[in-house]
Amino acid sequence: MxxxxxxxxxxxxxxxxxxxxxxxxxxxxxxxxxxxxxxxxxxxxxIKHPQATFMLRVSGQSMRDAGIMDGSVVLVDKAIQPESGHIVIAVVDGDFTCKTLQTGADGFRLVAANPDFADIVPSEGQTIEVWGVVVASIVQHGT
Incomplete structure (x- = not known):
């Protein structure tokens, strides 16, 4: 992760x-x-909600195909109600992760934007909290 x-x-x-x-x-x-x-x-x-917006630096390649690269800085708004299709920051068993939220009749899953990474589907006893919605990604090229 x-x-x-x-x-x-x-x-x-x-x-x-x-x-x-x-x-x-x-x-x-x-x-x-x-x-x-x-x-x-x-x-x-x-930024629509300055008091509820935070910056995080991403490490890893799981959201590469969504344009969020290793080293990107994401702006995350905690005041936005997460919906299916939003890229979100979630806390999975105490660790932050960045994925696309998908909801359906069978519940929800966190989907990577890189086929080399598996989706995160909640299992019994697992703690998953959607922490906020990614509203922007800043990629620094050439470093």
């Missing part, structure tokens, strides 16, 4: 980044767009 870092509260205040006031094309942008930079508050764009 992959390990997740200890949940960290978000720092107070805005997290400002530069942003272009346009969508990104897969072709060649206009050189004039380089000079049309504005500042946006990344916290405002990504």
């Amino acid at each position: 992959p390990h997740l870092s200890t949940p960290q509260p978000l720092p107070p205040g805005p997290l400002l980044v530069n942003a272009l006031p346009a969508s990104v094309q897969a072709g060649f942008p206009s050189p004039a767009e380089d000079h049309q930079v504005e500042r946006i508050d990344l916290m405002h764009q990504l």
